[in-house]
Amino acid sequence: MTTPTPSQLNKAGLSKNDYRGQPSTLCQGCGHNSIANQIVTTCYELDIVPEKVIKLSGIGCSSKSPAYFLNRSFGFNSLHGRMSSLATGALFADTSIRAIGISGDGDTASIGMGGFKHMVRRNVPIVYIVENNGVYGLTKGQFSATAEVGLNLKHQGINQYMPVDICMEALASNATFVARSFAGDAKQVKELLKAAFSHHGVAVLDIISPCVTFNNEGEAAHSYTWGKDHEAPLHEISFIPAMDEIEIQGEFAEGSVREVCMHDGSTIRLKKLEKDYDPTSRANAFQILESAQLNDWLVTGLLYIDESKPTLTETFNLVDTPLNRLVDADLRPERETIDKINAMMF
Amino acid sequence: MIEKVINDFSVTIATVNGSGSQTANVTLLRALFKMGIPISGKNLFPSNIQGLPTWYTIRVSKDGFIARRDEQELVVTLNPSSFAQDLASVQPGGAFYYADDIKLPIARNDISIYPMPVKQMARAANVSPALRDYIANMVYVGILAQMLGIELETIQQALSFHFKGKAQAIDSNFGTIKAAADWAAQNLQKTDPYSVARMDATSDLIMADGNTAAALGAIYGGVQFAAWYPITPASTVAESLNSFLPQLRKTKDGKQTYAVLQAEDELAAIGMAIGAGWGGLRSMTSTSGPGISLMAEYAGLAYLSEVPVVIWDVQRIGPSTGLPTRTAQGDLTEAYYLSQGDKQNVVLLPGSVKECFEFGWKALDLAEQLQTPIFVLSDLDLGMNQWMTKPFEYPTAPLERGKVLWEQDLEKLNGIWSRYKDSDGDGIPFRTVPGNKHPASAWFARGTGHDENARYSEDATTWESNMARLKKKYDTARTLVPEPIIEVEEGATIGIIAYGSTEPAVEEARALLKQAGNLKTAFLRLRAFPCTNEVQDFIKKYNPIYIVEANRDGQMRQILSAVMPELASKFRSACHSDGLPLTANWVKESILKQEKNQ
Structure with missing residues (x-):
């Protein structure tokens, strides 16, 4: 490996290689690989220290991918469907750590x-x-809960059941950041990832990531072709980190740009496309998802954001030192307390 | 004139669940305790909020035997629906106290019968109608106090403790108790022989329940994270954490060194606890059998990826929902073998409230030392009932944090280390935790096959050598877990093995066996799996070995037979499970019967 030139180092003093992972063992052309690459780029460009990130996953093709980025980050490939709880507990260890969870x-x-x-x-x-x-890959091609009605899969027949809309579920559960994207739209994925890393709280990104082996036939709702043909971006999104001076790039017509200020001082800039879309309204988000379902659109972009809610760990009023660096004196009550405790018993 | 029986009987109180009788029952128990008399109290309650029959049984024993007895010398009933059953349960020569508004036939002439004007006195009490049902229970407290000789001053102490010194509550309850006692003095002629008298056998003891003790032990063990899901009989472990942590573990500026989180289910509770354990926190969860079933998959992940976590199982009777408010020791094999694939788990078996405290901190030490799930098996009887116990003792040793490498350690090693390498020959590898800023600190945890450097591997030899190391680690656990408690009577040939909350029944049964047929016994109370060497030595020394346990299948016998097949022919099961704590009489009879059959 050649030594990177200073110009290739980010503000954390790291080169892009410092953010890479093991070679992927997923299929050639899998959408997941493209997302992994965008995670590498995002963390590099945001100057994130990899040791300050934990990467977590459940089980499945997607859940294998944390091995394919951020080799210098702690990782945990957990159980099928159970990464959410693992993350919940792990984040109490050191609240300065950022977490990235990959699920399917x-x-x-x-x-x-x-x-x-x-x-x-x-x-x-x-x-x-x-x-x-929309499909189970590692077990070879069964329907998933996001498969559309009428999807015809080899050995499985035709799906009869309504799909689960992950963004809708997230919104219904009062998510504070909900976005949808398409693995084929690398630029948008990257900008949304950057915004997600700055978000204060849970950031749910539902990324349509085609399975080239089991579910990529022409009109299937998770295929590359369908995605390319039906993608309807809500806006053109760009992320401006807190430290960067905001430069006005080109001239924007009045009302054509919306800016969302993030908790950490960074900004999300949303350039209006056909219609104006306000991502701070939950009602708008529900409505656009409903329309997308009715009209067969792949609506992408930042659907909803609320920077004002406290995160889980903030609600606990924890000490400033990371809990996992506390020592005996912090953790064991002093000797004289035991008599008081015994006196509190009958 | 019948001979008086002092400080040696059982009294059972039958009431309607949800009527507030628990306060009255615990008041009686505590008053007797304050009179210096050894006692035990067991709440035999239904899975119900309100309406079903419930019983509370108190044993008073001058000899210090505190196991539950089937025989009831005194029975008090306020419940028409259990009236006939309650009446029938009084031992001949005993006494039956009943609320006199229950108009049911009383066809017994071998016992003393005492009617109690419960409704009338409750109405006379100066309390709001909403409190009348509660105060009604104080009528039997007063009447029993008068009839048995319970000192009113100790009753007042018990009330004051229960109502946390709130004068109005104490006074109104005590007023009714006093009035009831006066009524009994004037209106009841005592014709039964049972009474109490002050002793000095409890002055160095306190009263507490095992779940509170478990939580306190964990707090003194530096617990930093607990996730849980409500379940009887384990909920009060986490609830006690919530009530004591703010008192004991906040900084001067009011910040927390801990977090307790109520999860959405047990799948998540253990997931959160394992996440925190992986993150380097002293972490635990508490549940009962059904929760353990749900935790199975995650427990296996923690075993293979080597994450410290403590899992308290306050056992109730199963299978399935079973009898959710009844006790048993039925989760032993479940916990020992929990999760798919090859493994044995480390299981601690506290046998007293004091041990619940001790294992509360010790389990957290062992989890971090061994980097593995540590199961602690208590049960409903131990966890939820009030027991006399020696006071809690401040931990004797500093926290054991195990083999954790921080930045400065990695610098010394020039960043060269292997997560799953047996560098010390004890099967226990080194680990790092998230937040460590050294560039070589990170590793990738997984439940799939991995090599010494935590890289994914399907290589046959790599898999097998890792599994062999985990087995070696289990052998190291053998040297760290609590050793058994052994009591040998001189000349004993018969051995008894028991564990957990059955100890009082076994201790008393040993005395009974000696009386009955001069059977001398040696007793080993097992306190952990894996078995330490003392266990094997004990089993070699005695024959036969009776294994006493509160389950149907003899689960301890199954495990010991698997661990030491060459000695298994010595084992005889004395196992029994009906949801109630074992009695000494049953243990004695079970052993005698098997002795005669040989």
Whole structure:
């Protein structure tokens, strides 16, 4: 490996290689690989120290992918559908740590639905990505809960059941950041990831990530072709980190740009496309998702954001030192207290 | 004139669940305790908020035997629906106290019968109608006090404790008790022989329940994270954490060194606890059998990925929902073998309230030392009932934090270390925890096959050598877990093994066996799996070995037979499970019967 030149180092003094993972063992062309690459780029560009990130997952193709980025971060490939609780507990260890969770549609919308919704309602501070392809890959091609009605899969027949809309579920559980994207739209994925990393609380990203092996036929609602043909971005999103001076790039017509100020001082800039969309309204989010379902649109972009809610760990009034660095004297009550405790018993 | 029986009887009180009788019952228990008399109290309650019959049984024993007895010398009933059954349960020569508004036939002439004007006195009490049902229970407290000789001053102490010194509550309850006692003095002629008298056998003891003790022990063990889901009989472990942590573990500026979280289910409770354990926190969860079933998969993940976590199982009777408010020791094999694949778990078996405290902190030490789930098996009887116990003792040793490498350690090692390498020969590897800023600190935890550097591996040899190391680690656990308590009577040939809350029944049964047939016994109370060497030595020394336990299948016998098959022919089961705490008489009879059959 050649030594990176200073210009290739970010403000954390690291090169992009410092953010890479093991080589992927997923299929060639899998949408998940593209998302992993965007995570590498995002963390590099945001100057995130990899040791300050934990990467967590459940079980499935998507859940394998934390091995394919951020080698220098702590990782935990946990149980099917159970990453949400693992993250909830782990984040108490050191609240300066950022968490990134990678899940799939089976992991989140079937076996892990309960845990997912409770993680969301507690506003656990995590970037929670669902790599959504409508199908079980590792077990070779069964329907997932996000598969559309009428999907015809080899050996499985035709799906009869209404799909679960992960963004809708997140909203219904009072999520504070909900976005949908498409793995084929790398730029948008990256900008949304950056915004998610800055978000104060749970950031749910439902990314349609086609399965090239089991569910990529022309008109299937999780295929590349369908995604490309039906993607309807709500806006053109760009993320401006807190430290950067906001430069006005080009001239914007009056009312054509919306800015969302983040808790950490950074800004999300949303450039209006066909219609104006206000992502601070839950009602708007529900409405657009409903319309998308009726009209067969793949609505992408930042659906909803609320920076004002406290995160789970903030509600606990914890000491400033990370809990996992506390020592005996912090953790064991003093000797004289035992007599008081015994006196409190009868 | 019948001979008086002092400080040696059982009294059972039958009431309607949800009527507030628990306050009255615990007041009686505490008053007797304050008179210096050894006692035990067991709440035999239904799974119900209000309306079903419930019983509370108090044993008074000058000899210090505190196991539950089937025989009831005194029975008090306020409940028409259990009246006939209650009446029938009085021992000949005993006494039956009943609320006189119950107009049911009393066809017994071998016992003393005492009517109590419960309704009338409750109405006379100067309390709001809403409190009348509660105060009604104080009528039998007063009448029993008068008839048995319970000192009113100790009753007042008990009330003052219960109502946390609130004068109005204490006074109104005590007023009724006093009035009832006066009424009994004037209106009841005592014809039964049972009474109490002050002793000095409890002055160095306190009263507490095992769940409170478990929580306090964990707090003194530096617990930092607990996640739980409500379940009888375990809920009060976490609720006690919530009530004592703010008193004991907040900083001067009011900040918390801990977090307790009520999860959405047991799947999540253990997931959160394991997340925190992986993160480097002293972490625990508490549940009962059904919760343990749900935790099975995560427990296996923690075993294989080697994450410290403590799992309290306050056992109730199963399978399935079973009898949710009844006790048993039925989760032993479940906990020992929990989760798929090869493994044995470390299981601690507290046998007293004091041990619940001690194992509360010790379990957290062991979890971090061994980097594995530590199960602690209490039960409903131990966990929810009030017991006499020696006071809690401040932990004797500093916290054991196990093999954790921080930044400065990794610097010394030039960043060269392997997460799953047996570098010390004890099977226990080193670990790092998130937040460690050293560039070589991170590793990837997983429940899949992995090599010494925590990299994914499906290699056959790698898998097998890792599993062999985990087995070696279990052997190291053998040297760290609490050793058994052994009591040997001189000349004993018969051995008894028991564990947990059955100890009082076994201790008394040993005395009974000696009386009955001069059977001398040696007793080993097992306190943990894996078995320490003392256990094998004990089993080798005696024959036969009776294994006493409160389950149907003889689960301890199953495990010991699997662990030491060459000695298994010595084992005889004395197991029994009906939801109630074992009695000494049953233990004695079970052993005698098997002795005769040989």
